[in-house]
Structure formats: C-alpha cells, structure tokens
Amino acid sequence: MDIATAIGLFLGCLTVTVLVLMDGSFGIYVDKHAFIVIFGGAISATLIRYPMSMMLHGLPMGLRFSFQMRKLDPRGLIEEITKIAEIMRKSGPMALETYQVDDPFLAQGIRYVVDGYDADFIKSTMEQDRDTFLMHLDEGQKIYRAIGDCAPAWGMIGTLLGMVNMFANMEDPSKLGPFMAVALLATLYGALVANLFCLPIADKLHVKLEEEDVSRSLIIDGVLQIRQAKSPSIIREMLISYLPDHHKVQFLEAEAA
Secondary structure (H helix, E strand, O other): HHHHHHHHHHHHHHHHHHHHHHHOOHHEEEEEEEHHHHHHHHHHHHHHHHOHHHHHHHHHHHHHHHHHOOOOOOHHHHHHHHHHEEEEHHHHHHOOOOOOOHHHHHHHHHHHHHHOOHHHHHHHHHHHHHHHHHHHHHHHHHHHHHHHHHHHHHHHHHHHHHHHHHHHOOHHHHHHHHHHHHHHHHHHHHHHHHHHHHHHHHHHEEEEEHHHHHHHHHHHHHHHHHOOOOOHEEEEEEEEOOOHHHHHHHHHHHHHO
C-alpha cells in the first residue's frame, strides 16, 4: 500500500474537519444545492470530455492504483532479474518453472522464457501489455485531472447562481442567508474536490505511470537478455542504466559492501 497517499488524504480531511469544528458546527458547512452544483456539474463536464466507458473504468482503477505500491522498485528488479539469470545460466530454463517471482509482469516474462517462446514474440507481447497498462493508467489520470479542473469552475458557477438568487430576493431577508451559503459553499466544495482529492490523485497517477514505464521496460529488457542467455553480470550492468545517477551510486556501493 502507498502509505503516502493514505496519510495525505487523512491529514487533509483531518485539517478541514478540525478547522470546521473549531469555528462552528459541521452542519452549517453542508448544503445540498452546492453539492449538486459541484458534483453534478463536474461529472457532466467530464462525461462530455471523455467517453462513458473511460470514466467508468478510469475512476475506480485510478483510485485503486493510487493506493498501490510496487513490491519491487527498479533496484529490487535488477537484483531479482540478475538472480534469475544466474539460475538460468547454471541450471537451464526448466529450473525456473518452480521459481517464485513477486512481480506479475516479470513472472509473465519468465513463463515465456520457460515455455521456449522466441525473443521477438516475447518482446512484442510484453511491450503491448506494458503499453496497454500504461494507457489505462493514463486514462485514470486524465479523468481525475478533468474533474479537478472542472470543480473550481463549477464552484464559481454555484457562487454566481447563489448571488443572483440573493440579489433577486433582497426584499425577503430570510432568504439571503441560504442563498449566500450556496454561493460560498459551492466555491469551498469545488476547491476541496479539486485540491484535496482529484488533482493530487491525478499527479500521483502521473508519477506512478512514469515509474511503471521504467520498471516494465526494465523487465522487458531483462527478460530478453535472459532469453538470449546473456551473462548475469552483463545483464546487471545493462539494467543499471535505468537507474538515476544517485541511485546508481547507491546500488553500486551496496553491491561493493
């Protein structure tokens, strides 16, 4: 689990809740009209922008993946692939049949090697799987970013509607408060939906997309090198090129220790 996502959402909600309870009761910050304007408007605008199927798939998938964490980072993958290459070199591909791999994408590639598929098939199939996965992840990012972009604008629309109704009913003081509440709460809801939830999740998905692109490309190259029976040391040196410079130094220092 990506604990940073959970902590961030919890602290954000806690901050808002504490501020609300310090200044008054929670009930005064609840307004169904402002809620309808924000969520109805943002969802409708997103549906106009993207297909229904993309939204139905992107919303739950994006939320789920924003809380997930890879079991193996690139350094862990390099160590795992190097270990697999050593087993392959010493005992042949059949020795990998019972070898347990934590990463599902790497396990898929090793299964192709064990089954004897040629390198071209492995490369094309795994690249297609990688690209399809990244495309779905990008869809989730786009959906959350679209809602995050729309929500503040619909908050402003709710504010304008509330102010129009307020000025249209100046002769009835009892209606001024509710209309002003709609005006202000719509802006508040829009800002919270965008800046506490949707835009941070979109940014987290973008980061994870880049991480998955690197990790899965690394896995593909590693599996292809294993299929070609390359030396474990050569495979390790080639895969280290995927690491940022500061991670390369840490990785090499850890190996030397």
